[in-house]
Amino acid sequence: MKDAVIDIRDLAALMPMHLMLDRAGVMVSRGRTLAKLLRGAVRLEDVFIPADNLGHRISFKDLFSHLGCGRRIFLQMRHHGDVSLRGHGVHVSPERAMLNLGFGICLSSAVQRFGLNDSDFPPSDLAMxxxxxxxxxxxxxxxxxxxxxxxxxxxxxxxxxxITDPLTGLLNRRGFDIAFSRAFDQRDKRPFALVHLDLDHFKNINDEFGHAAGDRVLVGVASALASEVRSGDRVCRAGGDEFLALIFADWPAADSLNICKRIIGRIGSVEAGPGSGRISASIGIAVSDSKPAVLPHQLFELADAALYRAKISGRGRVAL
The missing domain is CATH 1.20.5 (Single alpha-helices involved in coiled-coils or other helix-helix interfaces)
Known part of the structure; x- marks a missing residue:
């Protein structure tokens, strides 16, 4: 019985990732999928760089001589560094060899780069x-x-x-306590003044004009505070009509006094409603001290005491 002869065209369809080479490296036959990669290339080394299993470059002569001995073949594409092929090969005659290749971990890159799809792989191949x-x-x-x-x-x-007060958008007391703790720990390097502001007769506003008007006043006061302090300062609505602020300055006493006087003036323009009269606020200031004996709660007590003095001395003023 005569040996059967396989047509090259059938081989290209059956093994779309095969290459048939002669001893000179000329690609005699190629699978239809590899044809998309190789285009018009004639010699294997025009397109690929042969390598061993450690990634070291080898000559085509060495690759050809090692075919059929169980070693894997590695071919790096010359012009597409993210695509390499791997496989094995056998000698079909002393002068010719056949390689059967695959993309391995480079499958995704190859599919995207060369527009491959399911029809480019045989049904037995799990590549897709x-x-x-x-x-x-x-x-x-x-x-x-x-x-x-x-x-x-x-x-x-x-x-x-x-850490945000929902009505005014300022810090709430929790957020302010965090900022105060950091400021107090660094007071020897960055002096500051603790400001305690309380609106005068705020209860009367709520009683006469309603809580909605009271909320508008609180928002206006928050805006006045935020507009007068600097970007690095911190302002808080502590609750009700009480506000706290940290004013950082090299001379905190003088700077905070000037700022608080401007704040009182700006608050005077806030209105609860028609005929409500002038809104006023009293402010107490305590300046940070780098002495270890000073405790955080003592600074708040000093600011509260200064606020009380401002209240009993006529309201609508600042006490240090």
């Missing part, structure tokens, strides 16, 4: 299945990353809300 798994895994990781970003943004938003 692995690609689908790879793409599904990438999509899952992208979704996980998106969810994590959303959770982080939600966490940051919750953290901001936890």
């Amino acid at each position: 299945e692995f690609l689908f798994l790879h793409e599904a895994n990438r999509a899952a990781l992208l979704e996980l990353s998106r969810v994590n970003i959303g959770l982080e943004e939600a966490r940051e938003s919750a953290q901001v809300l936890s």
Whole structure:
């Protein structure tokens, strides 16, 4: 019985990733998928750089002589560094050899770079299945990353809300205590003044004009405070009609007095409603002291005492 002869065209369809080479490195036959990569190239080394299993470059002569002895073949594309092929080969005659190749871990890069699809691989090849798994895994990781970003943004938003007064947008007492603790620890390097502001006769405003008008006054006072302090200062609504501020300065006593006088003047322009009269505020100031004997609560007590003096001396004024 005569030996059967396989048509080169059938071989190209059956093994779309095969190469048939002669001893000079000329590609006699190529699979239809490899043809997309090789285009008009004639010699293997025009397109590929042969390498051993350690990634070291070898000559085509060495590659050809090692075919059929169980060693894997590695071919790096010359002009597409992210695509390499691997496989094995056998001698079909003393002068010719056949290689059967695959993309391995470079499958995704090859598919994207050369526009490959399921029809470019034989039914027995699981390449596209692995690609689908790879793409599904990438999509899952992208979704996980998106969810994590959303959770982080939600966490940051919750953290901001936890230290913010919802009515005025200023720090709440919790946020101010954090800022005060840091400022107190660094008072020897960065002096500051602790300001305690209280509106005069605020209860009368609520009683006469209603709580909505009272809220408008509180928002106006918060705006007056925020507009007069500097960017590095901290302002807080401590609760009700009480406000606190940290004013940082090289000469905190003099600077805070000037700022607080301007604040009182600006608060005077805030209105609760028609015929409400002038709004006024009293302010007490305590200046930070670098002496170890001074404790945080003592600074608040000094500011409270100064506020009380401002109240009993006529209101609408500042006491240091």
